[in-house]
Amino acid sequence: MILDADNLADYLRDLAIAPAEGAVAVRPLSGGVSGTVLLAEWERGGVVVKQTHTRMRVAADWEFDRRRVFVERDCLALLARIAPGVAPEVVFADDERFAFGMTVAPPGGVVWAQPLRAGETLPHATVAAAELLARLQTGTAGDAAVARQFDDLMPLVQGRVDPFHRTVALARPELAGAIGQEVERLLSVRRVLSHGDFSPKNVIAYPDRVLLLDCETAHWGDPSFDVAFMLMHLLLDGSRPGRAHAAAVADATRFWTTYRAAGGQADDERAVVAELACLLLARVHGKSPLPTLVTAAQREAVTRFGTELLLDGALRDVTAALTLASDHLDLPAGAV
Template structure:
């Protein structure tokens, strides 16, 4: 299998497209912990190459089936008809044998929403656009059979976030078991990683990316996933994220079960300090604050989302 990196990508693309190696400019985009992601530019082309890796780059052992890359490409093709025009990148080609696909890159002026939030940029328009994409996914009434299998979601979300965290907080295991059971209820299309880092923004436009754990399940997980990131930013001292969270919630609350969303929110909040993928920007003091708040939310759940964000 070819392993993509900044050295091998240009020869790989030359063989695939016929465009000379010297014409390709390759730049690493990081890709989080689960993939190799590269920006590849040549005359008339601006692509992102993505290759799924079987072992994730975290301290704890975390393995996942690289075949998830095929599901992501299928999801992007579906998004072309489900989301508003231009809200998801177009697939350029697939190389399933090497767990690679290429997609059109976002224009250079787009920035991930997470980076903006961490710089203190809290624009209500971004929360509204995120809610619009969420509503489009949840409202889709097509055949979800292609995404019914939750195998990748289990490997990349339920196991490292819920089961692993529950193993460190055994007194809360029943809550995590209930949250997992909620995810098994097939109600709608669920992105599974609906977070600010996967929402690229420019002005009032948003592009949704990174849908490798998309599945047919409970949309309250996606709602809580985004809300949890805003709650974490509040713990990091970014008070403006509270208004964004409540605005997002107001726009989508009719689509999800509030109790289930609050359950996921507490579990996800704890998972981002004691799971396999802790939030990297939190200080030690902030992590302890999040741990206390999360445990309180699970043991004595807030009655409303507004209460959770007090």
């Protein structure tokens, strides 16, 4: 059964989630490329329902095990125990249909990626997200039960390494050796719960806090990954020709310094730089190119920057790597 706006109301009534009587309004939410996300609302209630698909909605051939929905369900349940209020809570689970329901995000927030892509940084969201990531890492580091529960690297390999790192290595064979070394390192570091998709599109920013979404790539792994993933997005989400990149670089630096001050576990800065390099390259040459990189000049600039970070073995400082971004990513308004 594929859930959609036409059948969701009856489905929820059958599960006794929605009331048997009265209207149930259903509308799709933007769920990225991985599946169906629907919001159902009724008088005095509502639920967000997510169902995974095997094939990702991208132009390239990218399949991702539907069992990742169970990973997200389990991650949300874990977050509800160790950090109540930082993510939606699970309302129901339907393993047979690879679906689950979660609480609706409270009103008053904005998906953080939206203002970033409009050229507006939100320093309070940057600080809150950095502190949240540090909190999640310190709260799970060394936890044997969490390590066992999220030991399967399927979400990381199928959701990130194969479509990102290994796809770039095929597209840019001159970088394959360095990328292969980073993949080997990434897969070998098992220290904390890694969200796997820690980015502005999965953070709802409120005036006093943030709410974390989309945990289907969660795994027991390397603390550097989530840091690098967020830094990549902060650098690129607002990237447009003619727009000064200094604000984006400052925002990324703010995230990094706040994260470190809050006790974040990514203490190997060279690992953060190497992973940032691979992720930058993946948003041009991987299976899910960043849609905001619309010009050839932008794509080439990101490729040059990622290549320099990846191949410069002496660059072991995250702040120094971020500083380089201004020179690489600022493009004149006429760039095409």
